[in-house]
Amino acid sequence: MEQNDDLLMQSVRELQCPKLVDVTQSVMDYVREHPLPHQHKNILTNSFFAPNRKWVGYVAAVAACVLLFLSVNVVMLFTKDYNEERLGDLFVSVYDYGSNADYAVDSDMDYLYYLGE
Amino acid sequence: MNEFEVIQAILKGDVNRYEEIVREYQSVVTNLCYKLCGTKLDVEELTQQVFIALYEALPRFKFQSKLSTFIYRITINVVYRQLRHHKKMVSYADVVKENDASPDLNAEQHIEHDEQINRLHWAIGQLKYEQRTALVLCVFKDFSYQDVADVMQCSLTKVESLIFRAKKNLKVLMDYGTK
Numbered sequence: 001m002e003q004n005d006d007l008l009m010q011s012v013r014e015l016q017c018p019k020l021v022d023v024t025q026s027v028m029d030y031v032r033e034h035p036l037p038h039q040h041k042n043i044l045t046n047s048f049f050a051p052n053r054k055w056v057g058y059v060a061a062v063a064a065c066v067l068l069f070l071s072v073n074v075v076m077l078f079t080k081d082y083n084e085e086r087l088g089d090l091f092v093s094v095y096d097y098g099s100n101a102d103y104a105v106d107s108d109m110d111y112l113y114y115l116g117e
Numbered sequence: 118m119n120e121f122e123v124i125q126a127i128l129k130g131d132v133n134r135y136e137e138i139v140r141e142y143q144s145v146v147t148n149l150c151y152k153l154c155g156t157k158l159d160v161e162e163l164t165q166q167v168f169i170a171l172y173e174a175l176p177r178f179k180f181q182s183k184l185s186t187f188i189y190r191i192t193i194n195v196v197y198r199q200l201r202h203h204k205k206m207v208s209y210a211d212v213v214k215e216n217d218a219s220p221d222l223n224a225e226q227h228i229e230h231d232e233q234i235n236r237l238h239w240a241i242g243q244l245k246y247e248q249r250t251a252l253v254l255c256v257f258k259d260f261s262y263q264d265v266a267d268v269m270q271c272s273l274t275k276v277e278s279l280i281f282r283a284k285k286n287l288k289v290l291m292d293y294g295t296k
Contacts, residue, residue, distance in 0.1 A: 005284060008291070011237050013256040017151035023165040031132050031172055056165050 122182045124175060139168055142185070145258075146192055152241060152253040158203060166199070167192045182267060189257075189268045193250055200246065240290035244283055251279035252287070268276045 118137055143164065150163040170191050178187055223262045241249055247269075254265045254274075266276045 004288070008284065008287060009256050011233070012152070012241065012252065012287075015152055015234065015237060017160055019145050019160060021143070021147045021161045021164055023143065023161060023168060024136060027139050027168045027172075028133075028136055030169055031135050035130070035132065036128070036173070036176060054241070108165055 121180065124178065135172060138171070138184075142188055143168075145185075146188065149189065149192050149253065149257065150196055153193065153246075153249060153255075154200060155244075158196075158199050163196060167195045170195055171266050186264075186268050187286060189254065193268070194259070197246055204271060206245070236291060240287055243290050244286055248283035248286065251276055252283035255280050 118141055120138075122136050123137055127138075127226055145250070146167050147160055147164045150158075150167065151160050154160065154163060166261065167188070171188055171262075174191060178184070203266070214245075241253070244252065250269060254260050254268055260268075262273055262276050266273045
């Protein structure tokens with residue numbers, strides 16, 4: 001019984017297409033006429049900003065957050081309703097007021113801040 | 118052929134490299150189509166459709182399986198789709214008309230060879246598509262049952278069951294073909 005099985009499987013294995021088939025030319029004609037969508041040559045192809053690079057998106061998102069944070073602070077600096085203490089902290093940290101100074105001023109000389117206790 | 122390098126080149130725009138894949142797998146795909154479809158369909162047309170479908174599917178290929186497995190899977194699906202469009206049953210007489218024996222055989226051997234090949238080809242074509250696919254893949258390139266399961270994307274148990282039933286049905290059909 002098993003021998004018959006083996007013979008049968010061997011026959012199936014040996015079954016070959018009687019025709020000689022060569023589709024290379026027709027397939028290559030099709031391939032050349034129909035480029036795949038992402039093969040179009042533009043700035044996004046094979047570039048740093050190729051759409052299939054997920055990590056570019058992550059970096060862009062982090063950069064956007066940082067820019068948002070900075071722009072909020074800049075906007076706050078130039079609006080009239082800023083918090084004076086917060087503004088003072090910002091300018092005190094930026095300007096060098098000397099190691100022993102008790103007071104500091106902002107860039108427009110509008111505000112005097114006391115630094116001592 | 119370094120498949121990864123060739124596919125990367127094709128995806129980057131060097132479509133002429135696709136010819137390497139076609140030349141490498143053409144005969145394998147042709148034989149697989151021939152065994153799967155029987156004589157209902159034009160094998161050359163099927164082979165062409167397989168390679169076109171493969172080309173269009175290349176961007177989705179992530180090297181999670183071998184390229185050959187991917188190609189066989191596409192072949193099975195293309196043949197199945199075409200068979201659904203051509204549901205006409207093939208008689209044994211139709212098969213006899215289609216197949217030619219090797220030119221190296223003498224007249225008597227020709228007849229016997231023809232007879233056997235035709236019978237087998239017809240019998241395989243009568244099996245249900247799943248059984249036929251499992252059986253053909255099982256004898257194909259010394260595939261293990263696990264390889265067959267990977268190509269057919271089903272469980273090992275199912276493959277074993279399909280092959281068991283396919284062998285049983287094939288034996289019955291082969292006996293029927295001799296009458």
